[in-house]
Amino acid sequence: MNNIDDVVRVQFGVDGVAEVVLTRPTKLNVVNLRMRDALIEAFAAVRDFPDLGALVLRAEGAHFSAGADISEFGNAESVFEARRIRWDRDPWYLLWSLPIPKVVALHGYALGSGLEMALLCDLRIAAYGTKVGLPETKLGMLPAAGGTRSITAWVPPSKAIPFIMAGEAIDAAAARDLGLIDEVLPEGVDVDDAAMAYARRLAALPRAAVRAALSASKAAHELPLREGLVAERRLAYLTGQFNYD
Template identity: 45%
Template sequence: MYGKEPAVLLEKDGPIAVITLNRPENLNAFNVEIRDGLYEAILAFRDDPSVNGLVICGAGRGFCAGADLTEFGTEPSVIRKRRIRLQRDLWDEIRRFPKPLAAALHGFAVGSGLEMAMLCDFRMAAPGTILSLPEAKLGMIPAAGGTQSLPRLVHQGLALEFALFGNRITAEEGLERGMISMIVPSEKLLETTIDYMKALVGRNPNSAKWIKSLVAHGLEMPLSQGLAREKVLVARSWATRR
């Protein structure tokens, strides 16, 4: 439709890129348009040398209400979704994003919205933000990495309980459990998240990327391999200081 705003908005604040999910009339429910826009934005900011960090946020009354079941809820669309995912694996691109990445959550982060946030390095949240993985209540399984990212943030038992019951908790409870990094007043949420990311990468953007890489990939390899990789990157970092 002529004049319609895109479902994903992009901007920069200095070295920090900001991606805004922009379907406020649908509570930013995750659809094909958002998926494709996010995928293209993630790749563009990944390769943009002027971007040192990234923030994902949502327009309107919440961060993201999860998958739009009018598009992803029927069997043909699920099959199509799986086929497209083989071509464009958005979740893996977010997980492997080489620069520090934060989600600014408000209102609610539900289903794939929360799963996307858990793939980020940091999750800032406004007071009272609702967090939930309701898929089990619908006879489904979280499909955006939630079963793997959640137990890397909280105790395995808590992760299982949260995913199996599909209960809702607040951001304050999420902070206690380790799912949320920081509670921020609603009116300062995006500003604070951007400032936090600027401080994070401000001293040395390359060091920030290397440290993120070491921490993230170290969880997936034996300690000996992680230490060996650390030595390589330490040597590389010293070489760039000369």
Template identity: 35%
Template sequence: MPVTVSVDPDGVALLLLDRAAKRNALDIAMVESLRDAVAQIAVRDDVRVVLVRGAGGTFCAGADIADWVSPSHDVAERNSRLGQDAFGALAALPVPSVAIIEGGAYGGGLELALACDLRIAAADATLGLPELGLGNLPSWGGTSRLVDVAGLGVARHLLLSGELISGARAAELLVVTSAHPAAELDVAVKETTTRLLGAEPTAVRLAKEFLAGARTTLTGEDALAGYTACLDSSRRRKQDFLDRKAAARAAKAASTSPTEGTAS
């Protein structure tokens, strides 16, 4: 399964994005697996804290662009709603959730991190919302969550500019809760988890319910994402992105191939 769940004796659930070969990019099958994994956690009485992490040293490279090159309008809207439902279910869990961000959290990956209650990042991680450069809008609830977390000014800057920022800068802008040297990331996660486990579970559930009522809601996000995904200019930009990636992989493979006649 591309998303797995494990629970330790203390009630800490690890929700692992396990598609390292693709830097944990979220294709539709992976979003469905994420939704199902969250549903598993939701019915367990022994889970007290949820950690969300990516395998292979990268949190999540975002939505798999291959799914968004040429979808029909209906498919694009459906995919948008699927992500919103999966991320919304994560946000609605009655226990606190923590995104552990290392490597990169781009586009849908940052949206996933924003669906968690807290975000702990490596200082050298990279975060951003590059969707507009590919002709799309964020479609999985990230825009409204970013406004809630960091304010409208920060949301405007990251969305409109597409700038990728470091984990350290993200902490300054309140996009992440804290940032730490990579070697100290696991210690910081452990300290935060210990504090979360010390809270009374019923009080935590009620606090989350209360805070959910204060969330900003931006209507029409799935419809707008569906519209932009079907624009010819949007499709060309995403196809160009995939072509550049393929060319880079081919060039890398060619440069690392043994030269004919070279002794092994």
């Protein structure tokens, strides 16, 4: 177990499951620069840890995350300095590119950067009563922690674009119907336990095959069809699944 700057905790289990836990509950787990730096450190530790089977991303307190810490907005010396800091401290692509399945446990509010983190994971499980949304447009901003791109990995643009523009929060059932959430738990069921159970099932599978399947699935989304098929065949070859066609 490792606490990073008191805002993020990393744990590595003997079952091959890593946990990254947001630990700023008195501030609704909003993402400030300290937490961004801690998340970079945490995700890098997960990336570099040998032979992991899955990751669970979860949070302490009443809410997963209410988004970015807007109290820090405007504190940089200039717009250019703010942009430089944002690019230099970018945990989002690091999370997306982790080569293992990522299961996120959502509860309470998952807004702005909180929802964007979830969209960079591979499976989103929500507790009963969870609210999700991208409120940035109401604040005159853009959901720029990957939100405008990652959402279309799960939701067709015809539904994603109105959701982004409106900036409204919706409940877990509506989010599931939209495609933002994979599973909504019944009232009283612990979302952290459910996420961990799912991650352990994934970690018990042949890990090279699971990693290859994840990589091929991402290639299918990110690459043109022909290049995606080539990537899939290459990954099948690397896992010993030869194809002589």
